[in-house]
Amino acid sequence: QLRDGHQPEFSQAAHEVLESLEPALSRHPEYLKSGVLERLCEPERQIIFRVPWVDDSGEVRVNRGFRVEFNSALGPYKGGLRFHPSVNIGVIKFLGFEQIFKNALTGLPLGGGKGGSDFDPKGKSDGEIMRFCQSFMTELHRHLGEYTDVPAGDIGVGRREIGYLFGQYKRITNRYESGVLTGKGLNWGGSQVRTEATGYGTVYFVEEMLRTRGAGFDGSRVVVSGSGNVAIYAARKAEELGGTVIAMSDSGGYVVDEAGLDVEAVRELKEVRGGRLKEYVEGRGSAKFVEGGSIWDVPCAIALPCATQNELADDAATTLVRNGVTAVGEGANMPTTPGAMKVFLEAGVAFGPGKAANAGGVATSGLEMQQNASRDSWHFDYTDARLSEIMADIHEGCRETAEVYGAPGNYVLGANIAGFIKVADTMLDLGVI
Numbered sequence: 486q487l488r489d490g491h492q493p494e495f496s497q498a499a500h501e502v503l504e505s506l507e508p509a510l511s512r513h514p515e516y517l518k519s520g521v522l523e524r525l526c527e528p529e530r531q532i533i534f535r536v537p538w539v540d541d542s543g544e545v546r547v548n549r550g551f552r553v554e555f556n557s558a559l560g561p562y563k564g565g566l567r568f569h570p571s572v573n574i575g576v577i578k579f580l581g582f583e584q585i586f587k588n589a590l591t592g593l594p595l596g597g598g599k600g601g602s603d604f605d606p607k608g609k610s611d612g613e614i615m616r617f618c619q620s621f622m623t624e625l626h627r628h629l630g631e632y633t634d635v636p637a638g639d640i641g642v643g644r645r646e647i648g649y650l651f652g653q654y655k656r657i658t659n660r661y662e663s664g665v666l667t668g669k670g671l672n673w674g675g676s677q678v679r680t681e682a683t684g685y686g687t688v689y690f691v692e693e694m695l696r697t698r699g700a701g702f703d704g705s706r707v708v709v710s711g712s713g714n715v716a717i718y719a720a721r722k723a724e725e726l727g728g729t730v731i732a733m734s735d736s737g738g739y740v741v742d743e744a745g746l747d748v749e750a751v752r753e754l755k756e757v758r759g760g761r762l763k764e765y766v767e768g769r770g771s772a773k774f775v776e777g778g779s780i781w782d783v784p785c786a787i788a789l790p791c792a793t794q795n796e797l798a799d800d801a802a803t804t805l806v807r808n809g810v811t812a813v814g815e816g817a818n819m820p821t822t823p824g825a826m827k828v829f830l831e832a833g834v835a836f837g838p839g840k841a842a843n844a845g846g847v848a849t850s851g852l853e854m855q856q857n858a859s860r861d862s863w864h865f866d867y868t869d870a871r872l873s874e875i876m877a878d879i880h881e882g883c884r885e886t887a888e889v890y891g892a893p894g895n896y897v898l899g900a901n902i903a904g905f906i907k908v909a910d911t912m913l914d915l916g917v918i
C-alpha cells in the first residue's frame with residue numbers, strides 16, 4: 486500500500502519495481518519479514534518549500550521547491566534537480582525512487598534522492614534564472630552537504646544553474662565545499678565527461694546489449710528523442726560508433742533526415758544558440774521538421790528515448806517493432822510506458838531500462854565527488870574509460886541477475902533485482918532505521 490494518494494508517476498515506478506522483485510522475494514523471504522519493502526517505498530524525508538523571487542519587471546513570483554531524500558543506506562542522498570512546470574511531489578518521488586536502485590547499480594557509495602521546482606526556465610532572462618536559483622538555494626542549503634545530500638542537474642538544470650546554486654551555497658555557508666553539488670564547471674571542481682556522461686553511458690550500455698547478440702551500432706539507423714543534454718551526447722556517441730542518427734525531437738516536434746542528421750549542428754543550435762529544433766531544417770534540403778508528430782513513426786534499428794517520462798507509449802512500441810527495431814535504450818527516466826515495455830520484451834527486443842542504461846550520469850557524478858574529495862582532476866580519456874567500464878559492469882550485473890532469476894535477456898528484471906538486493910541487504914545490516 487503506497488501512501489500519499491494520487492501520485493501516478495510514483496505509483497507506476499513503484500509497481501514496476503515491486504512486481505519484478507517477485508522471484509527474489511520468493512527465494513529470500515527475509516526481505517518481506519523485515520519490512521524492507523515498506524521502508525523502501527517511504528522516503529526518509531520530504532522537503533517542500535516556498536521559493537519567492539523577483540522578475541525583471543519587479544513583480545514578486547512564488548514557486549514551489551522540493552527535495553525528496555529517499556534512501557541513504559548506501560551513501561549520501563544523490564540525484565538531480567528538475568526545473569519544469571510539470572514538477573510536483575509525485576514526480577519527484579518517482580524520480581527519487583528510481584534513483585535508489587540506479588545508484589546502487591553503479592557500484593558507488595551513493596544513496597537516492599531527487600528535487601526540483603515547478604519553475605519554468607523557458608523564456609526567463611539570465612538575471613531571473615540567477616535570482617530564482619539563489620532563492621531556491623537559500624532554503625535548500627540547510628539540507629545539503631557532501632556527506633548528507635548532493636544534488637546535480639536534470640531537465641532545465643544545467644551548468645549555468647548549478648553555478649548559481651553553488652555560488653549561493655558558498656556565500657551562505659562560507660565554505661568551498663566542492664562535493665556538495667555535481668555537474669559543476671571545469672574551472673570550479675567539475676569533472677571531465679560529466680556533460681557527455683548520461684548520453685555516452687546509454688550508448689555504451691546498448692552497445693553491450695547488442696554485443697551479446699553479435700551486433701553493434703555500425704551501419705544502423707538510430708532515432709533519438711529529445712535534443713537536450715542526454716539526447717545530444719547519445720546521438721554523438723551513436724554516430725561515433727558508426728550509427729546514422731536519422732531523427733531527433735523537442736517538445737515542438739521532430740526533425741528527420743534520411744541522409745543522417747548533423748549532430749554537431751544540433752548541439753550548436755541547442756547548446757550555444759538556445760534555439761528550437763525546427764530551426765535546424767533552414768537551408769537543409771533533405772531534412773524536414775514534423776510539427777507535433779511522433780518520432781517513433783520513423784523506422785529504425787535502435788531507438789533511444791532521451792526526453793521525458795512516458796513519451797513512448799504502447800502504440801509507438803508496436804510501430805517500432807513492426808518497423809524492425811532491435812534495441813531500445815532508455816536515456817531518459819521511465820520514458821517507456823509499462824504496456825510499451827511489455828511489447829518490447831515480448832518481441833525479443835533488447836530493452837535497456839533507464840535505471841541501468843542512463844546510470845552513466847550519476848556514475849560520473851560519483852567520479853566528480855571522488856575527484857573533489859582528493860582535490861584532483863582527471864583527464865577526459867581516463868574518465869571516459871572509467872565510465873565505459875562502469876557501464877559494462879552494470880550491464881553484466883543486470884544480465885547475470887536476470888539469468889540467475891530465470892529470465893535471461895530481461896534487463897528490466899535484472900536491473901530491479903540487482904539494485905534492490907544491494908540496498909535491501911545493506912538496510913538489513915543497518916537495522917530498523
Ligand code: NDP
Nearest residue numbers: 639640641683711712713714715735736792793817818846
Ligand atoms: P534537458 O532539459 O537538457 O532536455 C530535455 C529534452 O527533452 C529537451 O529536448 C526537451 O524539449 C525534451 N522534452 C521535455 N519534456 C518533453 C515533453 N513533454 N515532450 C517532448 N519532449 C520533451 O534534460 P536532460 O537531457 O538532462 O534530461 C532528459 C531525460 O534524461 C530526463 O528524463 C532526465 O530525468 C533523464 N536523465 C538525465 C540525466 C542527466 O545527466 N542530465 C541523468 C539521468 C537521467 P523542449 O526543449 O522543447 O522542452
